[in-house]
Amino acid sequence: MYGIIGSAVGLGILFLWVFKKFKVKSTEGKEINLPPKEKSFTRYILGGTIFGLGWALAGACPGPMYILLGTGISSMLLVIAAAMLGTFVYGLLKNKLPH
Numbered sequence: 001m002y003g004i005i006g007s008a009v010g011l012g013i014l015f016l017w018v019f020k021k022f023k024v025k026s027t028e029g030k031e032i033n034l035p036p037k038e039k040s041f042t043r044y045i046l047g048g049t050i051f052g053l054g055w056a057l058a059g060a061c062p063g064p065m066y067i068l069l070g071t072g073i074s075s076m077l078l079v080i081a082a083a084m085l086g087t088f089v090y091g092l093l094k095n096k097l098p099h
Helices: 002-021 041-058 065-070 076-096
Strands: none
Touching (some): 041 076
């Protein structure tokens, strides 16, 4: 698992470096611009904790939830419903959150 995540991080760093160095353009011909993010320790700890707790409670990575449901693990219906509810609640609260 860490090899997959590590390779994704490594490739992300490599591609971002290439985009910046060679001024890669999007399909619309616009230069890809990556504005710097506001640094805030609390928001990353809080968001990561909520995400990690949801992942731990589900007992599965968020990506293959539908595959697990397709293999007959019916408890994934609850996990998928909770993920959709969480996304909906985030959409309602998005403008009130500090990001």
